[in-house]
Amino acid sequence: MDQKIRENVMRIIRQPWYDLARYSVNISRNVGAMDETNVEQKLEDLRTEHRDLDEVINRLADEVDTDDSQIHRLKKRKLALKDQIIRLEEHSGNEAA
Numbered sequence: 001m002d003q004k005i006r007e008n009v010m011r012i013i014r015q016p017w018y019d020l021a022r023y024s025v026n027i028s029r030n031v032g033a034m035d036e037t038n039v040e041q042k043l044e045d046l047r048t049e050h051r052d053l054d055e056v057i058n059r060l061a062d063e064v065d066t067d068d069s070q071i072h073r074l075k076k077r078k079l080a081l082k083d084q085i086i087r088l089e090e091h092s093g094n095e096a097a
């Protein structure tokens with residue numbers, strides 16, 4: 001597994017679930033203050049992390065001795081990322097209108 005992906009996943013795994021929820025709320029509150037360049041950069045970062053998580057989840061699912069709670073936490077994070085991506089895409093679409 002790529003070192004950058006591994007570091008990102010380890011950070012996510014150690015992150016408590018309530019931090020994920022708080023992070024999601026902060027994104028939706030601050031999206032109005034972001035300019036279009038910042039929104040596009042944030043979207044790209046979130047999409048990259050979402051793809052990385054998908055790859056890691058698939059690899060972990062193939063391993064025999066995988067901790068199910070770890071996979072569950074990663075899937076929750078992936079869903080939270082998807083929610084944030086949707087919020088930012090909606091904001092970005094509203095700016096263009």
